[in-house]
Amino acid sequence: MKLAIRLARQSLRTHKLRARLSTIGIVISITIVSLIFIISDSVKTSLTKQVNQLNNHSIIVNGTTNNSLFNLISSLPDDTLLRQDSKYLRDNIDNSTVIDNQIIYGSVSYDGQQLSDITTIATSITNPDDLNLTLLDGNWFSNNEQNKKWVILGENLANKLIGTVHPQNQVIDIKGEKFTIVGVIKQTKQPLSVLGYDIDNSAFISLDNGQKITASDNLNQIIVTKIDDIGEIKRQITQILSNNHVDSNDFTIDTTNDIADRLIELVNYITIIACIVAGLVLLISCISIANIMLVNVVERRREIGIRKAVGATTRNIISQFIAESLIMSLRGGIIGLVLAYAISAVILLFWSVDLSFSWLALGIGFTVPIITGIIAGVYPAYRASRQDIIEALNQLT
Numbered sequence: 001m002k003l004a005i006r007l008a009r010q011s012l013r014t015h016k017l018r019a020r021l022s023t024i025g026i027v028i029s030i031t032i033v034s035l036i037f038i039i040s041d042s043v044k045t046s047l048t049k050q051v052n053q054l055n056n057h058s059i060i061v062n063g064t065t066n067n068s069l070f071n072l073i074s075s076l077p078d079d080t081l082l083r084q085d086s087k088y089l090r091d092n093i094d095n096s097t098v099i100d101n102q103i104i105y106g107s108v109s110y111d112g113q114q115l116s117d118i119t120t121i122a123t124s125i126t127n128p129d130d131l132n133l134t135l136l137d138g139n140w141f142s143n144n145e146q147n148k149k150w151v152i153l154g155e156n157l158a159n160k161l162i163g164t165v166h167p168q169n170q171v172i173d174i175k176g177e178k179f180t181i182v183g184v185i186k187q188t189k190q191p192l193s194v195l196g197y198d199i200d201n202s203a204f205i206s207l208d209n210g211q212k213i214t215a216s217d218n219l220n221q222i223i224v225t226k227i228d229d230i231g232e233i234k235r236q237i238t239q240i241l242s243n244n245h246v247d248s249n250d251f252t253i254d255t256t257n258d259i260a261d262r263l264i265e266l267v268n269y270i271t272i273i274a275c276i277v278a279g280l281v282l283l284i285s286c287i288s289i290a291n292i293m294l295v296n297v298v299e300r301r302r303e304i305g306i307r308k309a310v311g312a313t314t315r316n317i318i319s320q321f322i323a324e325s326l327i328m329s330l331r332g333g334i335i336g337l338v339l340a341y342a343i344s345a346v347i348l349l350f351w352s353v354d355l356s357f358s359w360l361a362l363g364i365g366f367t368v369p370i371i372t373g374i375i376a377g378v379y380p381a382y383r384a385s386r387q388d389i390i391e392a393l394n395q396l397t
Contacts, residue, residue, distance in 0.1 A: 022292045025285025026332025026369055027339070032278040033368070034340030034361040040271045042348055042356040047260045050194050058225040058256045059234055060195065061085075061241065063218075064249055077103065077196065079218035080250040086124075086222050088240050093224065093233060099131070100124040101221040102210040103196075108203060110161050110172045118157065119202040120174055122210020128185070130225055133199065137166050138183030146206040151179035155187040156200040156352060172203075175213050179205060189352045194259040196221070200352055230255055282372065285332075289325055289376035325377025326370065333369030337362065 062077035079102065086100045102122035108115050125131065128140050141150050151172065158165050158181075161172065167181045188199045211217050227233045234253060241251050307317065340361065348355050 022285075022289045023328050023332040023335070025281065025288050026329050026372065027336045029278050029282035029285055030333045030336025030365055030368060031339045031343070032281065033275060034337050034358075034365050035343055036271050036274045036278065037361040037364065038340055038344040038356070038358045039347065040267045041358040041360065042344070042353050043267050044264050045356040046190055046353050047194065047263055050190055051256045051260045057227040057230055058223060059227065059230065059237060060254050060256065060259065061222040061224070061237065062196065062252050062254075063220045064251070076105070077220045079214070079216060079220050080245075081219040081222055082244060083217050083219065085241055085244055085251075086219065088244065089222065089224060089237060092240060093227075093236060095226070095228065096224055096233065097130050097226045099223040099225070100207055100219050101223065102207060102214060102216075102218075103220040104175065104210060104213060106175050108157075108161060108172055108174050110170065113161065115157075115161055119197045120210070121197065121202055121204045122207050122213070123204055124207045125204075131195070131223070133188070134186040136184045136186040138168050138181070140183060141206055146208040148206070149177065149179050149209060150182040150205070152183040152185060152204040153181060154185050154198070154200040154202050156198075157203060158184045160201075174203060174205065177209070177213060179203075179209075187352060189354055194256045194263070195223075196259075282368065286372045286376045289328060289372070290380060294380045321380055322374065322377040325380070326373035329369035329373030329376070330366070333365050337365030340365070 061081065063080035064078040083100070086098050090098045100123065104120040104122060105117060106120070108118040108120070124146075126140065126142050128135060135152075136155055138152070140152060141148060151174065153161070153167070155165055158167050161167075162170055162181070165184050167184065170181045171178050172181065173179075185199060185204070190199060193199060224233065224237065234255065237253055241253070242248060245251065341355075345355050
């Protein structure tokens with residue numbers, strides 16, 4: 001086998017351009033497939049972390065929303081929830097924290113710079129720990145400060161808008177209203193959040209200020225957290241909201257686990273579709289390598305004849321050609337895997353998601369090229385081993 005590998009490497013060095021062109025398809029397909037699994041595993045890890053941080057004891061009530069799987073990320077809750085809903089929840093659910101949210105979309109500007117499509121959360125929250133948020137700088141507003149025109153920015157938004165994570169006392173414009181920055185939330189790295197918005201790129205103001213901007217006291221979201229018996233509390237919430245609303249489509253009630261499971265299901269669907277596309281690229285690459293190896297058989301008939309004449313067995317010939325195919329495939333797989341991790345690191349850094357190690361991507365980076373190399377090399381190797389010695393040696397004259 002060592003001799004087969006040495007001869008295979010020597011042959012590939014002799015035909016460098018051909019070998020590299022054959023490897024490109026493997027590199028592209030392995031890069032795409034590995035990239036998909038690395039990113040999907042990183043996103044799934046982020047979602048699981050979010051659920052664990054909320055202690056699996058939170059229920060999120062959203063206003064009317066398109067809850068279909070493929071609209072899950074872009075679907076925005078309407079303000080079909082009532083302040084009366086949250087009041088009843090506070091009065092009837094003991095030992096829990098109820099948070100009211102208005103979700104406002106629009107532009108935010110500072111010193112002539114404007115960012116569009118920014119999420120502003122008008123919230124009743126007075127303790128960021130309730131949602132496991134940590135302040136990087138400044139303070140959160142208290143109950144007594146709900147009327148103050150203060151705003152707290154996510155770390156990414158602070159960097160984009162102000163250019164620093166310490167922007168206290170700077171004044172920004174939200175929907176035509178001036179707000180003074182009093183704090184910055186430490187980066188959560190949760191762009192795909194079970195809460196429905198990217199905290200790192202959002203602004204938080206008091207609920208009183210949000211109601212003035214929207215001229216409405218309706219809510220888009222109610223979060224009930226610090227729950228002991230989540231099943232029983234979910235039943236109570238459903239009963240309370242059903243009594244308050246004639247239309248059951250006015251609200252959706254989900255645990256953080258429910259939302260995370262749906263988001264993971266969406267990621268899985270996208271992964272499957274992308275893998276099918278990458279699989280087609282891989283099939284084309286396999287055919288390309290097989291074609292190159294068949295051309296090799298024709299061009300190297302004399303070499304094969306000489307080797308057989310000096311005692312090379314059928315097994316020796318087959319081993320060499322399969323080794324050539326495997327080396328090309330494995331080389332492409334390793335390069336593709338390295339590229340996938342490099343590209344994933346850049347993409348996830350841009351998304352502010354931690355890069356997770358993916359055993360599946362690593363396995364694919366090695367096993368798929370091996371399988372591809374064997375499949376693409378077996379028939380050409382068989383054809384090479386069946387060469388007639390006399391006919392091959394006649395090519396010398």
